[in-house]
Amino acid sequence: MQIRFTKMQGAGNDFVVLDETQGQRGLSPAQYRFLADRHFGVGADQILSVRPAPAEGIDFEYAIHNADGGEVEQCGNGARCFARYVHDRGLTTKKVIRVKTLSGVIAPEIVGEGQVRVDMGRPELRPEQVPFDAAGLQSRAVGRAQTWQLPLSDGAAQWIMPVSMGNPHAVLLVDEADTAPVAAVGPQIERHARFPQRVNVGFLQRVSRSEVRLRVYERGTGETLACGTGACAAVVAGIHQGLLDTQVRVHTRGGLLQIAWAGGEGDSVFMTGPATFVFDGQIELPEAP
Numbered sequence: 001m002q003i004r005f006t007k008m009q010g011a012g013n014d015f016v017v018l019d020e021t022q023g024q025r026g027l028s029p030a031q032y033r034f035l036a037d038r039h040f041g042v043g044a045d046q047i048l049s050v051r052p053a054p055a056e057g058i059d060f061e062y063a064i065h066n067a068d069g070g071e072v073e074q075c076g077n078g079a080r081c082f083a084r085y086v087h088d089r090g091l092t093t094k095k096v097i098r099v100k101t102l103s104g105v106i107a108p109e110i111v112g113e114g115q116v117r118v119d120m121g122r123p124e125l126r127p128e129q130v131p132f133d134a135a136g137l138q139s140r141a142v143g144r145a146q147t148w149q150l151p152l153s154d155g156a157a158q159w160i161m162p163v164s165m166g167n168p169h170a171v172l173l174v175d176e177a178d179t180a181p182v183a184a185v186g187p188q189i190e191r192h193a194r195f196p197q198r199v200n201v202g203f204l205q206r207v208s209r210s211e212v213r214l215r216v217y218e219r220g221t222g223e224t225l226a227c228g229t230g231a232c233a234a235v236v237a238g239i240h241q242g243l244l245d246t247q248v249r250v251h252t253r254g255g256l257l258q259i260a261w262a263g264g265e266g267d268s269v270f271m272t273g274p275a276t277f278v279f280d281g282q283i284e285l286p287e288a289p
């Protein structure tokens, strides 16, 4: 089967976008893996499938699949690319677009010059809601936050703060993002038994109260050039620990994201950043599965 797609990227986090507004809904996990494959397929960190509105008051639905084929709840950089896709391709004339994801409805807004601002909803800090099994682990309070010491399989231990942005994150503070042990520690925490749905792992370097550097080892994908929900989770963790102000510039390997959070547990996190078209294409899909 031939399939049309659009390649997009947001701060270097890259996507294959599929328009499923006219029919054809869903591929097999193997077909998503094929599209994400950088040697045999198109190449992407995630696949975004744009679908018609499922209910009154919502404009679209979109599904997110990681490079490993698994479906996930939320994607910050993907939300910005989704918004530019439906707006610039004439699927809507709205600038604020209400879209349903697996974890709820979010509202990206086209703000011009290739930038999109997204109300990412409120963070969830209760460990069991991330989900994170904190039972019996050593814990300490830092500012308003609770952090936990996670034992790793190599015998070391790491202080982490779990945060959900609709999808699960563990945030670690590091001295230098550039030299952080992302490849060694990231996979150990991603599949740690204490995170029953696995987890995205953020390595956060505080530069000042309004500036951080961040690298993220993403669940189901590995390290990406940027992770939008990871940036939101890291800033929430930093603000909650008393380390950051309410507006923070997040430098990732792929570009700049601006995150704002007023700091109350009921407050939404806002993310602003780029969303860029790369190319359109067509590819022969392998038979499912």
Ligand SMILES: N[C@@H](CCC[C@H](N)C(=O)O)C(=O)O
Pocket (backbone or CB within 6 Å): 013, 045, 046, 066, 072, 073, 074, 075, 076, 077, 078, 167, 168, 200, 218, 219, 220, 221, 224, 226, 227, 228, 229, 230
């Ligand atoms: N790149 C994304 C996050 C994609 C999903 C994530 N890997 C997960 O499994 O939760 C972003 O920009 O937020």
